[in-house]
Amino acid sequence: MTTLLDTLRTIVGPAHVLHEGDLTAWEQDWRRRVRGKALAVVRPANTQEVAAVVKACAAAGTAIVPQGGNTGLAVGSTPDDSGTQIVLSLTRMNAVRSVDTDNLTMTVEAGCILQNLQDEAEKAGVLFPLSLAAEGSCTIGGNLGTNAGGTQVVRYGNARDLCLGLEVVTPQGEVWDGLKGLRKDNTGYDLRDLFIGSEGTLGIITAATMKLYPQPAANLTAWAAVPSMEHAVALLGLAHKQLGAGLTGFEVMGQFALSLVGKHMPQLRVPFLGDENAPWCVLLENSDSESEEHARARFESLLETAFEMGCVTDAVVAENLTQAHQLWHIRESIPLAQAEEGLNIKHDISVQISRIPAFVAHTDAVLQREIPGVRLVNFGHLGDGNLHYNVQAPAEGDPKAFLREYEAHVNHLVYEAVAQFGGSFSAEHGIGELKADKLAKYQSPVALSMMRAIKQALDPQGIMNPKRVLQ
Amino acid sequence: MTTLLDTLRTIVGPAHVLHEGDLTAWEQDWRRRVRGKALAVVRPANTQEVAAVVKACAAAGTAIVPQGGNTGLAVGSTPDDSGTQIVLSLTRMNAVRSVDTDNLTMTVEAGCILQNLQDEAEKAGVLFPLSLAAEGSCTIGGNLGTNAGGTQVVRYGNARDLCLGLEVVTPQGEVWDGLKGLRKDNTGYDLRDLFIGSEGTLGIITAATMKLYPQPAANLTAWAAVPSMEHAVALLGLAHKQLGAGLTGFEVMGQFALSLVGKHMPQLRVPFLGDENAPWCVLLENSDSESEEHARARFESLLETAFEMGCVTDAVVAENLTQAHQLWHIRESIPLAQAEEGLNIKHDISVQISRIPAFVAHTDAVLQREIPGVRLVNFGHLGDGNLHYNVQAPAEGDPKAFLREYEAHVNHLVYEAVAQFGGSFSAEHGIGELKADKLAKYQSPVALSMMRAIKQALDPQGIMNPKRVLQ
Structure with missing residues (x-):
């Protein structure tokens, strides 16, 4: 695998391909239930680097585990113990690309920490209402990947409801720029919501346009x-x-x-x-x-x-x-x-x-x-x-x-x-690896069959966060 | 094609398979731009009949054009002029299955007229806020199929934002019951939002659970x-x-x-x-x-x-x-x-x-x-x-x-x-047939390629509303 690591070093710089030393922060899940072993932790600086990393991994047939703040509760962002998976950490991509108070939107990179986005909004005199326990260390990319909920959902909805657009790197390493920031846009199938909540199994969210609200008095x-x-x-x-x-x-x-x-x-x-x-x-x-x-x-x-x-x-x-x-x-x-x-x-x-x-x-x-x-x-x-x-x-x-x-x-x-009682066994924490067996058991077979068809259609190589969500 | 028509008559009853006489109401679009010719107009009474109709059409390789109130502005719900397509009209399925004021939801069949749903909600002392010009004759199935907007979007969002769950008949004639009515439910890919706005090209929405709101004073x-x-x-x-x-x-x-x-x-x-x-x-x-x-x-x-x-x-x-x-x-x-x-x-x-x-x-x-x-x-x-x-x-x-x-x-x-200016050529009316060429021109090639892969994955026979949305 030297060749792949060399390629990755060329793409992101040698300092951002970690494969020796203590990688616990990336290899162990938040609740310390599972400890994996990565081939390497790769930390791209921008969307083009993410795309190039994915292309290299796709060419090598190497699986990719996207990771934000690694605060998930369902074991969705750590590598398995095979030593063959790349952890693709988005935390260097933490720029707020724009804040538009007339349009009440902000466009942010996936690695932005949730609390920083709340603070940026406040500085601009507006409100970004997503709020949850891990806000000091979780990232917006992870929030969207898992469709996070939290304490303000009764009024403002889940992460899904707060998102107007995404930028995504596909499993083929193509960049989809869906960052239009429009409140009405019916131009084909709703890819945005398909990626939201898919936990990195269909592609990598690299940026998002999020809704802002007026600050309450x-x-x-x-x-x-x-x-x-x-x-x-x-x-x-x-x-x-x-x-x-x-x-x-x-x-x-x-x-x-x-x-x-x-x-x-x-x-x-x-x-x-x-x-x-x-x-x-x-x-x-x-x-x-x-x-x-x-x-x-x-x-x-x-x-x-x-x-x-x-x-x-x-x-x-x-x-x-x-x-x-x-x-x-x-x-x-x-x-x-x-x-x-x-x-x-x-x-x-x-x-x-x-x-x-x-x-x-x-x-x-x-x-x-x-x-x-x-x-x-x-x-x-x-x-x-x-x-x-x-x-x-x-x-x-x-x-x-x-x-x-x-x-x-x-x-x-x-x-x-x-x-x-007609409820859900997974409301706001996602499926990850922890509940993939429960999904297989409790989700309707018709729905599962459509989900598998979609996974196969978008990621035929099966390199995106394998065995998460769908077993 | 006698065999298929006979099968359809057996499923829905002979009175509900129309193929003679004046079918203008089903064959001509709202703005009278296009007049098609259907093999027959089929009017099932319930979800099981829809499923059986789709199975019969799939077996015969016959295309299906789902239709609600036929008030669309983008030519998405009328048949082409080949005389080979079935119009599947949902208007007989107009039951309000339940109104739950504690959960602030109602579950309704696709053929319910929008204004009737506003009235039902009002009777129950709550608000169903979706409101648009055609509300006296359009159906909620069509509103969801096209992700309709209207005049209350600034507060309550589009049809998409008001929907908590769907019941869908797939292109294979299977019934997906996704009518949970939950405000938080992260159990796999978001199929609901994939069907919303897909204009009947991925399956047929037969029922939906919609959000209700307190009535303003x-x-x-x-x-x-x-x-x-x-x-x-x-x-x-x-x-x-x-x-x-x-x-x-x-x-x-x-x-x-x-x-x-x-x-x-x-x-x-x-x-x-x-x-x-x-x-x-x-x-x-x-x-x-x-x-x-x-x-x-x-x-x-x-x-x-x-x-x-x-x-x-x-x-x-x-x-x-x-x-x-x-x-x-x-x-x-x-x-x-x-x-x-x-x-x-x-x-x-x-x-x-x-x-x-x-x-x-x-x-x-x-x-x-x-x-x-x-x-x-x-x-x-x-x-x-x-x-x-x-x-x-x-x-x-x-x-x-x-x-x-x-x-x-x-x-x-x-x-x-x-x-x-980074906008959308189709905000709230959908693509249908009228703007399918614009979608091909203005939507990103990466997005189009994912959309085509999804269409192929879910409807490999291509029988669901052909040439609408994706050419």
């Missing part, structure tokens, strides 16, 4: 205690009705999830912690185009109606931005608190919002019946019907043994319940 | 005189900033377009007609989740700022719903006024909003230089960067002769200008 956050999941759903309906598009966040958290935050981060003051009238808490965000005063009046009116309807038993509205950040910080600390508590089994499921209460009641009961000592860490983006319905190893006993014995069974029970 | 409409297209764009930015998601409509109309309404519909009172300080007028809609009073206050504040900035020279705000409808009616009457004035050449183009003023100045100048007596009827959805940049035959002389002589040249000049 005020963001206000509230934390409400709700007596049941049914009431949480009713509160969501009420919030949609009264706040309209002002509703930009609607998160639900179960008391056990919050108790882990209370236990492991005692410095965080969790409202209504342990309150038996608050089996669930809801975090609401209201983004107002008028003023903070107006936002507060709308929130008060909403919460008043919700009290009267019995949807909410108690609530606090953040007095200022610091308090708002503290409330969001509690929500965002749940995964870390879970990790502090010990081993656990994570899910990323979605169900129609109207069916969430029945789904949770049913699945809780099944797990409690079948899995001794199970502890359910249930929280998520209720506004999108997306729950991180996680399972913590029992308080007593060896958590490693628990996972060994029960992980597959827990997954089976949860995914069967999701299928029974 | 009030809709308010204003009509503003603006001194230039630059000022119209500045007003748009201001409206985004001040109204946020309240901005649900932003239409621009040139004085010549309005003068045709004034001339042919004298009963309509067009504000600022002939006013030299108003070369352009803008129609704005503000949908408020609070109250009419609040909507009015927000509008007043916006218009006040706009006056101060010089974006607006005069404005009227509708006092009530009747006045609002009258203002919208003026905007919607432009195409009819154009038809009354005589023959014309229509375009459906989009350009980045920030480049619209320069595009219009450039293209106006080119046409005025190259086409003697040209009259520009320019209006459209400025909020989406989408103009119906139409050309009326000169006032003097024979309009038929003008079209014969100049239509191709006018199209050439407009589309070249669009390409030069």
Whole structure:
């Protein structure tokens, strides 16, 4: 393989073909579940170099694993352990090519870190609303490759909904410039959305034109205690009705999830912690185009109606931005608190919002019946019907043994319940390698057959991120 | 072909296989540009019948032209004149399968008329925002097949953005049930968006799950005189900033377009007609989740700022719903006024909003230089960067002769200008047969090659709506 490495060195420069030393950052996945071995890590500086790298790999029949921030949760951006795959890292391609506030778009390279894009937008006086836990290190290319979700989806949609155009290097090393930045454009099949969410298996996203929004005049956050999941759903309906598009966040958290935050981060003051009238808490965000005063009046009116309807038993509205950040910080600390508590089994499921209460009641009961000592860490983006319905190893006993014995069974029970309720076993984290077997099992055979035909049509050599998404 | 017709009669019943008598309604396109001849018009009652019809046609190697309300503007839903193609009309499949106000979705069959869906949503106390001129007769299947746009796109997006899932019959007669109604679902490639906008060339949409929204508390409409297209764009930015998601409509109309309404519909009172300080007028809609009073206050504040900035020279705000409808009616009457004035050449183009003023100045100048007596009827959805940049035959002389002589040249000049400004020659009307040659010319060769590979992969027999979209 010396020839290929030499060619790659010529294309990107010797300093950007890494194949010795510690490559852990590129070879190991974020959750440290899998450690692969790359032939080399190649770090092109621009789209032309990406195209040339792909052409060289295609000629050599060498597989390519595109990688952004390598923060994915489904093992989609690390090489297998064969030592034959190239990791193509996009992180050097981090230019903001343009910001157009009249068109409300920005065109950015795939390796831009999400938080930097939020900051660039803010500097230009506009909002780039995609927001998720890994925003400090994930890249927009990865966000698009996995169609990332996050906390603002209830108002602004997933990464897919925020994208107006892509630049892609095809598996043949051709460059498709689809960066038009138009809000209406019906000129043939929707290739953009085909690449979004395809996790690098159909080509490499090298740049994107993303939507921007006007900055709200005020963001206000509230934390409400709700007596049941049914009431949480009713509160969501009420919030949609009264706040309209002002509703930009609607998160639900179960008391056990919050108790882990209370236990492991005692410095965080969790409202209504342990309150038996608050089996669930809801975090609401209201983004107002008028003023903070107006936002507060709308929130008060909403919460008043919700009290009267019995949807909410108690609530606090953040007095200022610091308090708002503290409330969001509690929500965002749940995964870390879970990790502090010990081993656990994570899910990323979605169900129609109207069916969430029945789904949770049913699945809780099944797990409690079948899995001794199970502890359910249930929280998520209720506004999108997306729950991180996680399972913590029992308080007593060896958590490693628990996972060994029960992980597959827990997954089976949860995914069967999701299928029974017409939901999705993969809402916002993607398929990667981790869930490729689940895709084969739960996706419709007709859909799978079309997906395989498309993969074969666009990547007949099968060199793009093999065995991810489709096995 | 008796055998195929007999098979089809067995599937859908003899009354629903039409092949004698006057089939104009199915064989002629909406704008009466093309008249085809079908082997038969087949009208299945449900998805299983659609699947069986497709299987029978696939076995016979017979081409299928799917058809909804047959209101398309790009000749995409009528048969060719060979007498060998089946028109598969979806209009009997017009059931609303379910409305779920908690999930804010409705699942509907492809043959549902758009206006009926708006009405069904309203009855359930929610909003289905897709709205366009043909809504009284077009079907949701056709809206999705062509990714229709319309007047509410600035807030709610195109048909694509309003769809959460599809049921599709593939070219092999298999049924794909993708009607999950989830707001987050990353389980493989995005087949939904591939079918949306593919104009029946990859399969037949038989049902869809569409997003619903809370009904606004009030809709308010204003009509503003603006001194230039630059000022119209500045007003748009201001409206985004001040109204946020309240901005649900932003239409621009040139004085010549309005003068045709004034001339042919004298009963309509067009504000600022002939006013030299108003070369352009803008129609704005503000949908408020609070109250009419609040909507009015927000509008007043916006218009006040706009006056101060010089974006607006005069404005009227509708006092009530009747006045609002009258203002919208003026905007919607432009195409009819154009038809009354005589023959014309229509375009459906989009350009980045920030480049619209320069595009219009450039293209106006080119046409005025190259086409003697040209009259520009320019209006459209400025909020989406989408103009119906139409050309009326000169006032003097024979309009038929003008079209014969100049239509191709006018199209050439407009589309070249669009390409030069990085825009799209087809924003919301689709490609059909009418613009398939333009797609081949203006779409990138890399994109075309991927599109052809996808068509070949999913419809290797080439029986689905042949020669539409891809030649």
